[in-house]
Amino acid sequence: MFAYQLAVFFQLALLLLCLVSADSPTTVLEYKEWKSIGCQRDSTSERALHHLVALSSPNMTVESCLDSCEAGGYVLGGVEFGDECYCGNALLYDHGISGDCFQACSGNASELCGGPDALNAYQFADTPFTTGPASNVLVYKQWRWWGCQVEADGFILLPHGPLVPIPLEEMTVERCLDGCEAAGYNAGALENGQNCYCDLVVPNGTPNPDFWESAGIFACAAPCLANATEICGGAIDKVLNDHQITTYVTCDFDSEALC
Numbered sequence: 001m002f003a004y005q006l007a008v009f010f011q012l013a014l015l016l017l018c019l020v021s022a023d024s025p026t027t028v029l030e031y032k033e034w035k036s037i038g039c040q041r042d043s044t045s046e047r048a049l050h051h052l053v054a055l056s057s058p059n060m061t062v063e064s065c066l067d068s069c070e071a072g073g074y075v076l077g078g079v080e081f082g083d084e085c086y087c088g089n090a091l092l093y094d095h096g097i098s099g100d101c102f103q104a105c106s107g108n109a110s111e112l113c114g115g116p117d118a119l120n121a122y123q124f125a126d127t128p129f130t131t132g133p134a135s136n137v138l139v140y141k142q143w144r145w146w147g148c149q150v151e152a153d154g155f156i157l158l159p160h161g162p163l164v165p166i167p168l169e170e171m172t173v174e175r176c177l178d179g180c181e182a183a184g185y186n187a188g189a190l191e192n193g194q195n196c197y198c199d200l201v202v203p204n205g206t207p208n209p210d211f212w213e214s215a216g217i218f219a220c221a222a223p224c225l226a227n228a229t230e231i232c233g234g235a236i237d238k239v240l241n242d243h244q245i246t247t248y249v250t251c252d253f254d255s256e257a258l259c
């Protein structure tokens with residue numbers, strides 16, 4: 001009986017050894033200054049890393065993806081579905097971790113390149129990055145949150161912007177509103193996590209926030225690219241070409257302000 005158990009044990013051990021030594025892909029833990037931050041869940045409609053480098057690449061490797069992200073100045077990089085590469089500065093939407101990183105890289109069968117809706121993600125040189133979930137900044141200096149508005153079919157509600165354009169990758173609510181204030185505006189808006197708009201609004205005139213078309217509050221849920229804990233508008237509805245914007249006015253405009 002004991003000998004039988006021993007034999008089974010050795011057979012299992014041998015099987016395990018074979019599995020390990022077979023060419024099953026493994027996670028690249030480090031590359032240059034990049035370190036693995038594990039397998040992160042992703043979503044095709046709400047990308048955790050917003051900057052797309054490659055889809056359906058026949059020669060994707062962890063190294064080539066991270067080299068592209070480093071060249072672009074990004075803090076995060078990730079490979080997905082065996083042949084996709086993304087970069088970003090924030091892990092957006094707070095999708096959490098995934099257990100589905102099991103696909104080999106199209107360009108190197110010994111490396112793991114994520115899986116379906118799963119990113120093998122990497123952080124550059126321990127640089128801090130933010131993660132969601134995002135919520136609205138309600139008050140900032142003399143500004144107060146007005147709501148989530150819809151710009152039907154691409155009509156731009158607030159047509160102006162800061163004097164010095166803010167790089168998309170640096171967008172936060174504060175940067176946008178400071179930019180609007182410096183340019184002399186009393187209304188500001190953020191869109192798609194990355195765009196900043198400004199205007200001068202007048203009570204009972206046009207443009208007037210009371211006439212802005214309100215969208216459902218959940219239509220604005222896009223994290224800001226430079227701070228994933230803040231909402232910067234909504235994603236663009238590509239079918240209707242509707243844009244959802246998170247809007248702000250100053251306390252001067254609305255004396256019932258929270259501030």
Ligand SMILES: *[C@@H]1O[C@H](CO)[C@@H](O)[C@H](O)[C@H]1NC(C)=O
Nearest residue numbers: 056057058059060061064107
């Ligand atoms: C990967 O493939 C693409 C398209 O076939 C090609 O343009 C690129 O040079 C290749 N990259 C490497 C590192 O081989």
Ligand SMILES: *[C@@H]1O[C@H](CO)[C@@H](O)[C@H](O)[C@H]1NC(C)=O
Nearest residue numbers: 027028061107108109110111
């Ligand atoms: C493939 O990946 C393995 C593990 O990261 C690495 O050791 C090897 O050099 C890579 N092969 C090529 C051709 O890049």
Ligand SMILES: *[C@@H]1O[C@H](CO)[C@@H](O)[C@H](O)[C@H]1NC(C)=O
Nearest residue numbers: 130137172226227228229230
């Ligand atoms: C991100 O935004 C939150 C909420 O507005 C703020 O408390 C935090 O300091 C910001 N983080 C960075 C790195 O700016």
